[in-house]
Structure formats: C-alpha cells, structure tokens
Amino acid sequence: MRRFPLLLLAARIAAAQFPPGYVDPKPVLEAAAQAIGTARLRCVTVAGTGYSGAVGQQRESGVNIDWPRGDLTNYVRTMNWEAGTMKEEFDRKPGANPASWKYGLGWKGGTPPQRATHQFFAVNGKYGWHKDGGSEAVAALPEDAERWQLDLWLNPHGFLKAAAKPGANPKAVWRWELGESGRDGNTTIPEKVTVVSITMLGRYRVDATINKENMLQRLHTWVPDPVLGDMNVEHEFTNDSYIDLGDGMRFPTVWHSHQGWDDNFGAQAVTAGHNAFGGKLDRIRANDCPDALAVPPVVREAAFANEVTSRKLAEGIYLMGGASHNSVAVEFNDYVAVVEAPLDERRSLAVIEAVAKLFPNKPIRFLVNTHQHFDHIGGLRTYLHIGATIITHAKNWNFYNRDVLNYAPRTLEPDMVSLWPPTELAEGYQYETVRENYTLSDGTRHMHISYVQPLAHAEGMLMAWLPNEKMVIEADLFDAPAAGPATEANRALRRQVERLGLKPEWVVPIHGRETRWSDFLRMF
Ligand SMILES: [Zn+2]
Ligand SMILES: [Zn+2]
Numbered sequence: 001m002r003r004f005p006l007l008l009l010a011a012r013i014a015a016a017q018f019p020p021g022y023v024d025p026k027p028v029l030e031a032a033a034q035a036i037g038t039a040r041l042r043c044v045t046v047a048g049t050g051y052s053g054a055v056g057q058q059r060e061s062g063v064n065i066d067w068p069r070g071d072l073t074n075y076v077r078t079m080n081w082e083a084g085t086m087k088e089e090f091d092r093k094p095g096a097n098p099a100s101w102k103y104g105l106g107w108k109g110g111t112p113p114q115r116a117t118h119q120f121f122a123v124n125g126k127y128g129w130h131k132d133g134g135s136e137a138v139a140a141l142p143e144d145a146e147r148w149q150l151d152l153w154l155n156p157h158g159f160l161k162a163a164a165k166p167g168a169n170p171k172a173v174w175r176w177e178l179g180e181s182g183r184d185g186n187t188t189i190p191e192k193v194t195v196v197s198i199t200m201l202g203r204y205r206v207d208a209t210i211n212k213e214n215m216l217q218r219l220h221t222w223v224p225d226p227v228l229g230d231m232n233v234e235h236e237f238t239n240d241s242y243i244d245l246g247d248g249m250r251f252p253t254v255w256h257s258h259q260g261w262d263d264n265f266g267a268q269a270v271t272a273g274h275n276a277f278g279g280k281l282d283r284i285r286a287n288d289c290p291d292a293l294a295v296p297p298v299v300r301e302a303a304f305a306n307e308v309t310s311r312k313l314a315e316g317i318y319l320m321g322g323a324s325h326n327s328v329a330v331e332f333n334d335y336v337a338v339v340e341a342p343l344d345e346r347r348s349l350a351v352i353e354a355v356a357k358l359f360p361n362k363p364i365r366f367l368v369n370t371h372q373h374f375d376h377i378g379g380l381r382t383y384l385h386i387g388a389t390i391i392t393h394a395k396n397w398n399f400y401n402r403d404v405l406n407y408a409p410r411t412l413e414p415d416m417v418s419l420w421p422p423t424e425l426a427e428g429y430q431y432e433t434v435r436e437n438y439t440l441s442d443g444t445r446h447m448h449i450s451y452v453q454p455l456a457h458a459e460g461m462l463m464a465w466l467p468n469e470k471m472v473i474e475a476d477l478f479d480a481p482a483a484g485p486a487t488e489a490n491r492a493l494r495r496q497v498e499r500l501g502l503k504p505e506w507v508v509p510i511h512g513r514e515t516r517w518s519d520f521l522r523m524f
Contacts, residue, residue: 025172028194028210029163035214036242037249038160043080043289044251050075050090050279055259056227056374058273060459061399064264067273070096075279078290079152081161085293086152088121097479122293123148129299139302146201147223153200154235156216156252159208168198177209180262193217203412215239224413226344226378227404228271234258245286253282270399306346308354313506313514314469316445318358320351325375326510328473329355330466333442335365338388339464339473340510341379345415348379352386364388366432366440368449370475370510371458372396381405384430385416393451393460394433405430434462450500452477456492463496470505472497472517480512484523494524 018024033039053067075090097113116133121140123129128145129137140148153162163170176190197207200221209218218236225231234257241254259276263269309322316331325342336359341348355364367383369392370376377400380390384405392400407425410418417425424430432438438449446468452461457476464473477493486494497504504517 021173023172023174023194025163025170025194025196028172028196028214029160029170031214032156032208032210032216033160036156036160036216036251037245037247038157040247040287041157041245041249041251042082042287043078044157044245045076045078045285045288046251046253046281047074047076047283048253048279048281049073050255050277050281053259053273053276055273055276058271058372058458059455061372061395062266062270062272065272066275067259069275072279075281077281079155079158080289080293081152081158082289083124083292084149084152085124086122086148087290087293090119091117092119093117121148123152124293124295125149127295127299129296137296137299139299141304143224150201150204150221150223154206154219154221154233156208156219156237159198159206159216159219162200162206163196163198167202168200170196170198172196211239213239215242222412224410225374226381226415227374228260229408229410229415229418230412232258232261232274233276234262243282243284245284247286249286251284251286253280253284255279255281269403271403306350308350310354310358313471313508314466317466317469317471318355319508319514320354321513323347324511326508326512327351327355328464328508329358330440330445330447331359331362332365332440332445334362336362337366337368337440337447338364338383339368340370340376340475341367341383342376342510344378345382348382349416351379352382366391368392368447368462368464369396370463371461372399373458373476376475376510377404381415381417384425385420385422387422389432390430391432391434391438391449391462393462394435395460397431397433400431401428450496452492452496454492457489463493465500465502465504467502470503471508471514472502472504472506473508473510475510478507478509478515478520480507480509480515482515482519482523486523490520490523494521 050072051069052072053069055067057068059068070092072090072092077088079086094114094117114132118133120131123145126145128140128148130140131137152158162168172194174194177193178190179187194210195207197205200206204221206221208216211217220234222230223233236256237252241252242250243253244250255278257277258274260271260274261269262274263272307322308320310318310320313319318329320327320329328339330337336355367388367390369390407421434449436451440447448465449462452463474493477489506514507517507520508514
C-alpha cells in the first residue's frame, strides 16, 4: 500500500467540496467586495442623464427593433441597503401613457397619461409608490414593488451585500468568456471569469460575473412575466466605468440594462426588445444617507381587487370590465368569442369564469387579440389553456409561437399552460392568423375583424366591427372618455372606419367605457 503525504490528502478533501466546474465562492466574493470597498458603503446617491425602454410596448416586431425609449433627465437615485429603501426622481416629457411606468417593469396600460414632468418612484420593503409631479402617492402593485426592491440589490454593492445575507447560498462556477460581439468586437483571447449565483429576496436566483481584476461586470436574473415567463433581466458594467469615491470605495458610472434577451439576431427569441435602462450616472455621493423614507398610509392600506363587472351592451354582447383593461364577450349560436386577453392569467381566469356564467352551455371558441403589446396579451396562454383558438394578425405569429405560446418551463410563476400543457401546443392549430379581413358569423351574428393600416400605435393591429349593433371594438386607438385633441392613434381609427365605409353608433374601447361615435368625432 502506498502512503500519501498528509498535506496532499487534505488538499483532496478540500477539493472534494467543489465538483468539477465549481469553485469556492467565498474568496471570489471577498476579493470583489475588497476591490470596491463594499463594507464601507452604506448608501449611495447616483445622478445624471439616462433613458428607459418601454418594455413590451414595441411599435414593430422582428429583428433589430428595440423597445421604444423615453429620455430621463435630472435623474437621481438613492439606494440605502441598510434601510431597504430606494428612491428615484427624474424629469420626463409628459403625455405618455401610463404614468405609473418606470423602466417597463411597471408598465400597465389604462392608467392616466403622465401629467407632470417630474416623476418620483420609491420602494421601502414590500411597499412601492409613485408620484406624478405634486400628486398624492399612488401605490404600486405588490409585484412591481417587489421588483423595485429587487432592483435595489441589482448593482455591484447590492449584490455583494446580498451575498453575505443568510439564505443567499452562494455557488460559483468558472468559464472562459469571449465577450459579446456587439459590445466587444472581434475578440479572440478569452478571459477566465467566475460566475457567482445567490438567492435574493428568498426566490430570485441572481448571478454575477466577476473578472480577473475582481470587478463585477454583469448581473443577471429572471423575473416572472405573464407574456415571456421567466424573463431575462441583466445589468452590465465595464471596469473603466467605476470611479473612486474615496476610502477605497468605487461605484460604476455607466448603466446598461436589458429586459428580455439581447435577441438582436432573433437566434432563439424574437421579441427584439431588450435595452431597458441606460445612462451616465456619474455624479455619485457615498454615505450621505437620507432620513427614513416613510411609507405613506394610503400606500400601506392600498387594496388591489380583481373583480369582473359585466355590462350588457346589446343582446348577447357584454363588456367585461372592472380593471384597467376590458374584454368583450360576443355570443354566437354555438359558441362565444371574446375580444382581448389582457394583463395576466389571474385576470383572464376571472373573466373566463364570468363569461362562462353568462353563457353556461357555450364554449369560448375564439379569442380575438387586438395587438402584441404585453399588457394586451398577458392572458393569451390562459385562453389557449381553456381551448380557445387565437385570432391575431399574421405579423404576430412568429413572436407568439416562439416566445409566448410555448412549452418553456416557467419556474418563478408557473401558469396553467406550463403546468398542464395541452396537446395542441405541439400541433400548432391554436391560431387563426388574419392578413386583411376575417369574419366570424353564424348567419345572424356577424363580427368582422380587420387590419388597421397604416401603422398606428403597434404593427399588426386588429379591430372588430359588429354590423348589426353598429359597434367598433378597438384597443389603444381610442381610450374613453373622449378628451381631445385627437391623437395620431385616434386619427388612425377614424381613417380605418371611413376607409371601410362603416357607420358606427358606438365605439367600445378596451380602456374605458363604451362611447358614442359622435362623441369620439368631437375630438377632431
Ligand atoms: Zn392598452
Ligand atoms: Zn398598446
């Protein structure tokens, strides 16, 4: 029997803790925290100029098209990791809808247009709120507040502090990284990096890429999204963007963030939107920690209902309201068609239950989808689940088929389709795609669906027309009540109606109440 020296044996035992591919995260995290003085930085304020991308509000689909952008000026963000608070203030051109939108994570249609230039967003623990100019605080939805809280920790110091918390459970792997062709050009010499993953807020798996200079260069995680499922969120920082704040503390000045995969080339996903936030925030103050950011009582007490109120518009036609987005149920001889599956699965299940009560013996056979914006398609999968065929514009098919109505597991918030995937999903007969015109008819009831052209609000926009009831059903081309002056989207709706020679009495919007066509015309 050969005897190994004691030292070698000890080394083998230590190595055995980390199987091939893995390394000890502890020294990597310690070196990274040392490199930027994380132990000494309790809070930080960064200021400058940036932009935010309207995630899920793409105007066109296909490759090389990004989320629409809004400029943020006088941007100031204070992050206090000890208190668990973050405050952001900036100026943005008013008029955009909705006001409660930040970087896209919080984008919800149906909220009133932003009125004032100055915008305020804050999170304290699980509470988030927003102020439009001098307005009262408006509570953010709990899921948005949680993401703002997550955002507090999605920066180099936040990550390293979170990694030291109980339950973070760090794990590390190593890899050679060649870089990103768009960012780094034709690199040929790979760099060895370590990627450390931790658990944040008890459920988000966040990983950080730490390079050979011990600098944190990329943060990555997934957040649940009704449209995309586990949605990619990442922040990138370059070594040379870190500046010295004194006392060994350093902080990056250039922000570059993605929501959704960086899918410029459409290789795996086709959303073609990813840049969600960016800017030069190079006026930085360390450890000037502000007073406690108190949660306003109205925010603490806010309740979020999910009631469906149905109102009869005509025989067999119901507006399914009660939320920021309506759906419209239309009865045919043997089935029901629903126009729009907005928001998320929770909302769609509630609407489906209400429709099934109104028409107990008829299946929901068709779901008519007006356009591809995320707040209007969050329930498409729910209608697929209950067996409805989705009527949508042909331009949306590639995106829906690859990114939305797919088999991909949803780990953060599993939905009906991911838990009970129906067989049709593999066979592809869950769509009817429309190019110009499409008609549903049982000989008595008719619904004519047409492509709104030219492009207004979003590419691939459909509207529905009920000739017997003289009703137009549309989304985002007109939100009631009529306010005026007429917008580009309003003009597109009017042009479409006139082009088809329709004589409507009513316009039934997905946002707001049914409105007389004559009142709509008054805005012009
Ligand atoms: Zn909308
Ligand atoms: Zn829209």
